[in-house]
Amino acid sequence: MRFPSMLPASAGVGFKPQHFAAIAAARQPLGFFEVHAENYMGAGGTPHAQLGFLREHYALSIHGVALSIGSSEPLDRDHLARLRQLCDRYQPESFSEHLAWSSHGGIFFNDLLPLPYTQASLASIIAHVDEAQNALGRRMLLENPATYVRFAQSEIAETAFLREIARATGCGLLLDVNNVFVSARNHGFDASAYIADFPLDLVGEIHLAGHFETVDDAGAPLCIDAHGSPVIDDVLALFDDVVARAGPLPTLIEWDNDAPDWPALRGQALVAQGRLDRAGALRARSAA
Amino acid sequence: MPTRSPTLEGEFARALRDPDLPLPGGVIAHTSLRPQKRFAVYRNNVMVGLIGALEARFPATKRIVGADFFTASARIFASAHPPHSPLMMTYGDAFPDFLATFEPAAELPYLADVARLEAARTRAYHAADARPLEPAALAGVEPEALAGLRFVLHPSVEIVASAFPVVAIWAMNGGESEFAELTDWRGEDALISRPMLDVEVRRMPAGARTFLQALGAGQPLGAAAEAALASSPEFDLTINLAALLGGGLAIAVINEALEDS
Amino acid sequence: MSTKTEITAVSLAGAFAAALTLLATPASAAMGDEPAGKEKCYGVSLKGQNDCAAGGGTSCAGSSKVDYDGSIWKFVPKGTCETIKTPHGVGSLKPIKS
Numbered sequence: 234m235r236f237p238s239m240l241p242a243s244a245g246v247g248f249k250p251q252h253f254a255a256i257a258a259a260r261q262p263l264g265f266f267e268v269h270a271e272n273y274m275g276a277g278g279t280p281h282a283q284l285g286f287l288r289e290h291y292a293l294s295i296h297g298v299a300l301s302i303g304s305s306e307p308l309d310r311d312h313l314a315r316l317r318q319l320c321d322r323y324q325p326e327s328f329s330e331h332l333a334w335s336s337h338g339g340i341f342f343n344d345l346l347p348l349p350y351t352q353a354s355l356a357s358i359i360a361h362v363d364e365a366q367n368a369l370g371r372r373m374l375l376e377n378p379a380t381y382v383r384f385a386q387s388e389i390a391e392t393a394f395l396r397e398i399a400r401a402t403g404c405g406l407l408l409d410v411n412n413v414f415v416s417a418r419n420h421g422f423d424a425s426a427y428i429a430d431f432p433l434d435l436v437g438e439i440h441l442a443g444h445f446e447t448v449d450d451a452g453a454p455l456c457i458d459a460h461g462s463p464v465i466d467d468v469l470a471l472f473d474d475v476v477a478r479a480g481p482l483p484t485l486i487e488w489d490n491d492a493p494d495w496p497a498l499r500g501q502a503l504v505a506q507g508r509l510d511r512a513g514a515l516r517a518r519s520a521a
Numbered sequence: 522m523p524t525r526s527p528t529l530e531g532e533f534a535r536a537l538r539d540p541d542l543p544l545p546g547g548v549i550a551h552t553s554l555r556p557q558k559r560f561a562v563y564r565n566n567v568m569v570g571l572i573g574a575l576e577a578r579f580p581a582t583k584r585i586v587g588a589d590f591f592t593a594s595a596r597i598f599a600s601a602h603p604p605h606s607p608l609m610m611t612y613g614d615a616f617p618d619f620l621a622t623f624e625p626a627a628e629l630p631y632l633a634d635v636a637r638l639e640a641a642r643t644r645a646y647h648a649a650d651a652r653p654l655e656p657a658a659l660a661g662v663e664p665e666a667l668a669g670l671r672f673v674l675h676p677s678v679e680i681v682a683s684a685f686p687v688v689a690i691w692a693m694n695g696g697e698s699e700f701a702e703l704t705d706w707r708g709e710d711a712l713i714s715r716p717m718l719d720v721e722v723r724r725m726p727a728g729a730r731t732f733l734q735a736l737g738a739g740q741p742l743g744a745a746a747e748a749a750l751a752s753s754p755e756f757d758l759t760i761n762l763a764a765l766l767g768g769g770l771a772i773a774v775i776n777e778a779l780e781d782s
Numbered sequence: 783m784s785t786k787t788e789i790t791a792v793s794l795a796g797a798f799a800a801a802l803t804l805l806a807t808p809a810s811a812a813m814g815d816e817p818a819g820k821e822k823c824y825g826v827s828l829k830g831q832n833d834c835a836a837g838g839g840t841s842c843a844g845s846s847k848v849d850y851d852g853s854i855w856k857f858v859p860k861g862t863c864e865t866i867k868t869p870h871g872v873g874s875l876k877p878i879k880s
Contacts, residue, residue: 253824274608275647276676279718282824299607305530312607337534341604343574344566346537349529349547381559385547386529419559421551449559451552457562587861594857625855629863656805664795694862706869718824746789746797758789762801 238374238405238437239326240265240292240483242513244506246498247296247487253283255495263502265292265326267485271299273323274315288323294438294485295325299341302361302375303348304334313368320369327438327483329374329407330365332358332395349384350394362402374437375399376407379415379444379458391416392430399435406432409440410472411464411487415456418446424471433479441472441505442487461490463501469508476512484509536560537567538603571599571612578613578643581694582620582636585629594623610647614640631685638691638722641679641713645720648677653716653769666778668743672736672765673773677715680730684708688724697722716769723768728756733770 243264248256266287273280273295287293300312320328333345348354366373377395389397395406408431417424443462449455464472464486476482486501532545540561550556575595576583583591598619604612617640620626621633653675662670681687688709692698710725712733725733728749735745749756765771 257824271607271609275610277648277650278646278677278715279824280647281650282718286824301607309607334530336607337530339605340534340538341607342534342537342567343570343604343607343609344563346533346563381562382548382550382556384529385549419550449550449552450556453552455559455562583861585861585863585866586859587863590857590859590861593855625857626859629859631868632859632863656802659798660802662798664798665791667794667798668789668791690866693866700862700865702867743789743791743794746794750789758794758797759800759804762797763804766801767805 238483240294240438242481242483243509244502245292245294245483245485246502247485247489248283248287249489249492249498250280250283251492252495252498253286257286259495260290261499263291263499264483264506265294265485267294267296267487270295270297270316270319270328273319284323288325293323293325294327294329294483295319295323297328297330298345299335299343300330300365301334301336302330302365303332303346303354303358304336304361305348305354305357306337308361308364309336310368313365316365317369320371327374328369328371329376329438331376331378332391332398333378345378347378347380347382347384349386350389350391351386352388355389355394355397359398359401362398362404366402366404372404374405374407376409376440377412377416377431379409379412379419379456381419381455381457383420390430392427392432396432396435399432405437406435407438407440408433408436408475408482409442410475411440411442411444411468412458414465414468414471415444415458418454418456419449425474428471428474428478433475436475436479436482439472439475439482439484440487441468441484441501459490460487462488464504469504472505473508473512476509477515480516481509481513537564538600540564568596568599571604572596574609574612575599575616579616579636579639581639581691582632584694585632585635585690586626590625594620594626597623610643614644616640631683631687631690634681634683634685634687635691635694637681637683638687638711638713639695641681641711642720642722645677645679645713645715648675648715651675651772654766654771654774656766658774659766662776663778666776668741669777670742671739671775671777672742672771673775674733674737675714675716675770675772677713677720678733678737678770679713680725680733681711681713682708682730683710687711688722691722712768712770714768714770721768723764726755726757726760726764728753729761729764732756732761733765736765736771 241264245263245265245267248266248268268284273284297316300308331345334348335342335344335346362375375395375398377391398404399406413424413427417427441464442460443464444456444458445462446454446456484505486498486505488498488501492498529545529547536542536545544555544557544560548556548560550559572592572595598616602615617633617636620636626632686703686706686709688711689703693700710730712723712725714721731752732745732749735748746758
C-alpha cells in the first residue's frame, strides 16, 4: 500500500519568485509547485500574494527547511506554530521536512546538518515527528539527507532508520534521489542497493536536483548537494529504477541556486514527466 | 525528555562556528578518519549562507563598498552575530548598527544609513497587509473635528532619518536612478512604505518626519502638525496630508468627536 | 487647547480641503518624489529578499578562520563610493574633524 500522498503522481517544480510573472502569464499545467515554508513566514506582502496564486491554480507542497527535527534538543514550539498557521492557511497537499538538524543552543545554522543513527537519536526523532504531526494535525514526509561525513557512533543503516521512524510515527518518506547519489558517492556505498533497501511503499514524493563534484581530504570524490545545475544522467537513471519499482510518484525538480529561466526549468520538469509517463506505461503493459 | 546525549551535537555546533576547534568526536569518512575538508563543507555552507543572506538584503550597501569589502565585513558580522531565528528574512537587522561602528568603514559615514534603508525595505516587503485609508473616508469630517483626528499608520511604514543624502545615494546604488554628482549634499529623511505590494521609498519634505512620527505615536492631527511646524518652519500641511492619504500611509482614522457623541 | 496653537481649525480645514483636491487631481505632483512602480496584482519579488533554501551546498573553500583585528584589516571600500562626491572630496571621505 502506498503512502497516501495528495500530490498528483507527476512532475512539479520548486517555486522561485523570479519565475512568478512567467508562471502567472502562461498558466501551463504542472503537477505541483513546492515552496520552502520559511520563505512564507512573514506577515504579508508579495510572498503571500504569490503563494495564494499558486495555491489557487496548482497542487502545492510545503517543504520545511528549518524545523531542526533531527536535533537532540526540544523542537521550537514557536516554529511549529508558524508551520501550523501556514498549513492551515494554504492547505498544501503535502508537508515535508528533513532528517537533519539546523539549530542548536539558540543559534540557527541555516544548513541541513547530519546526525548519528543510534537508538537514542531514533527515539528522539520519533518523538519529534510525533510532536510535529500532532501540532500540524497531518501526516508529514521525512526526507533522506545528503551528507558529507558520517559518525563512528552510528549503529543503524539510514534506510532502516527511516523505515523505523515511519513505522513508529506513521509518517511517509520523501526520497531525494540526488541525495542518495551524493551520499552513496561520498560514503562509498552502492546507490542502487540503497534504493533496493529503501521502503518505497512509504514514499510520498521524490526530489531530483543537481550537484557538483569536488575532492575530499584524501583526494577521493566528494559530491556537494548544491541545487545549482541540471539533474545528471546517473541520477535520472536511479530515478528510472525507483519509478520502475514503485510506479509514478510526485516528482520535484529542485533548482534553488542560479536557477535558469522558467522555460528551461519547466523543461527539466518535462524530462522527469516523460520518464514518469514511460514508467506508468510500462507498468500498465506488464499488468495487462 | 533528552533521549540522546547533547554533547555530540553541541560539539558539532561549536566546531561549525570556530575553525580552530578540532573535528567533533566521531565525525569520520570512509576515506579518512580526520575528514577536515569534508567537515569544512558544513562550516562553509553556514558562513557562505549567512554572507549570501546579507548580500541579498543589502545590495546597494555592497555596491558602495565593493564585493571584497562587503564579503569580508559580512563574514565578521556573521561570526559575531549568528542568527537566532530560523526566519532568514529577518537576518541582518543588526547589520546597519554593526557597520556604524565598523572601523574600516569609518570613511563612509553614510554607509550605515544606506543599510538602514535597505533593512527597512525588506521589513516593509514582509509587513502585514492592510488596506490604505481611502481619502473619501475623510470627506465628511466636520472642520472642528479635524484637529482631533488620530491615524493608524500602515504596518510597513518606517522612517530612516539621516544626516546624509541617504535617498539619493541608495537610489543610485539600488538601480533606481542614474549615477550623478551629488551637488546638494544635505541630510535626507527616507520614508519606506508598502501600501499595497510594492515597496516604495520617498524623500520626505521638511517637517514630514516629525509629523508622521507624531501621528505614529498616536498624537492627534492638530498636535502633530504643530510639532512639525515647530521642527521646521517650511512644513507644508497640505502636501503632508496629501502624502499621508494619497501615499497610503494611513489605514484607519479615529474621530473621537464622533465616538464621544 | 493652548493659546500658542499655531495651526487653527480654519487653517487645518483649508489644508485638508486643499489636500483632498490635490488627491483628486490626476498625476498629482504633491507627493514629493514619485515612487517607482505601481501596484501589481501579485507584487514584484524584491531584490534583496532573503531566500531559505535546502541544499545550498558550497565547496569547502573559504572557510578559514575569521581573524578580524582592526589593525591588520586588509580590505578597503572599492565600490561606487569612489565615485560618490561628498563635501569632503572623492575617495577619502572622512568627515573633517573639528
